[in-house]
Amino acid sequence: MFQFCTDPSLLSDTRWMLCYLTSPKHIAFYYSFGTVLGLLAITAPCALMLGFGGAVAMRSKIAPVRWFGRGYTSMVRGIPDIVFFLFMPIAVDQALEWLRHKVICPDWPDPVRRGSDFVVCAEAKLPLSTSAAWVHDAYSIFLAVLAFSIVFGAFAANVLSGAMTAVPRAQMETAEAYGMSRRQSFWRILVPQMWVYALPGLSNLWQILVKATPLLFLLGITDIVYWARELGGAKTSTFSYPHPDWRLYYFLFLLVFYLALTSVSERLFRRAMVRLSHGQATMAGEAQRKADTNEVTA
């Protein structure tokens, strides 16, 4: 990156550090923070949508749909989420390959599961063994996002179904009195009002999601934990930047990063709560109203 970095062994301490921290591997490390934030940006809306679907399914009039919704929302209650993170990617991968196998090579004579092997025909492999390296990377990231979305969708469904039942019954009765259909009263009355009840739960969920992102490492993605271990490990003099075991400092840096991320988002959520409580029939909304009228009269 800098001109003087060509021979690190001759550099003074500050320059050495500067060169070390801008080495290509460190640039990749900094980019992996982007991977984490990107995953958050994709997963959060996906999980929210899945959660909304799950919460709606729980209220469905059709019994199998309702059972599905109940099953989906309660699956995260008794089972550790890490089990899902390990299970989902490989299960989805095998399911997709199996489906493709059935469609693409219907006259394959051997069974797919042979003892301790899972073999599909070459054309059904996902991604194809001939495809570029980035396709493989993208596919593994896709599987990770899917796993995160499904698990956090189940958490979100818990929060949203709680919020839906928390909307005062009188509001829905008023909607019915106005002759709104079930669908109309759901979209026009329930959905706009439920967010203020959902926000505390959702903000908590966001924090849990943020704190779950290092688990990407378990899914074999080159994320910040991977780089921290890789870069921090002791380097002998055969490397251009030899140093002892610095993993402790790298992990300290990650710790600070996460502390910053969670405390910033906590502040943002607090602000959003103030906004959303405005004019709501809740304690916070009432307190705001009183504060406003006091200001006017004073």
Add this chain to the structure above:
Amino acid sequence: MSCWQTVQDYGLRAIGLGERLLPTADITLCHQFTLIGSGLIWNVYFGAMALALGFSMSLALALGKASQNPFLRVPADWFIFVFRGSPLFIQFFLAYEAFVLLPRNGIEINLIFVEITAETRWLTRAWAGALVVLFLNTSAYAGEIFYGALRSVPKGDLEAADAYGMTGWIKFRRVTLPCTLRLAWPSYTNEAIFLFHATTLVYFSGFPAWRQQGDALYYAKYFADKTFNPFVPYPIVAAYFICLTLLLIWLFGTLHKRLNRHVAPEARSRLRLRMQLVR
């Protein structure tokens, strides 16, 4: 080989008793159930020990956070902030790296009269190192829960205690503490469930499984990798954990009833089994 034989060979494999080698070929359902079940010993050990040790620590943290004295409040605040604001996964890694850097031969503590050598080696092993992290982590989460409950102890109860002439320790032990526990119990139950779930992270986070003695998820991943079939071992872990969760809910429900035994039946808060997201 009969299933009973398998149970004898692998039932206590997770703590190093029985067969030395893990099954590699001809893996049966019985193998998977037995070995994953034996791994559950570690989950129960980590969860129960961290909860038991963390209980008094979390009460101390809650009192510290609620205290007027800044020398108590600020450290408690920071402790809770650091452990609640960062991922447990990173905490495990960080602690492991820190424990590894401790001197091999132990730390010599020079007290004026005697010299003590504190053994540090065992801290790099999961049974102690991971337990320390889990203990600190659950103390922080439960501390926040107890702090919230401490702040919502009804004013009337405290005034009544004052009116009876109770002060200091007596007032705390007879009025404030029982009331705090009663209010915090549903959230604390939730925290306990999450803690047991979090114990599955231990062997995926730097702490090596010594002689392949791991927890339930460690063995489940072992089988999933060996058989390349995730559809058997992971549902087994899931089933074990659902049983464990139900057991916890029952246990904490019994304690909840005991804490509420003086409250009029209709005023008793039911232990809500709906999951709260406090982590």
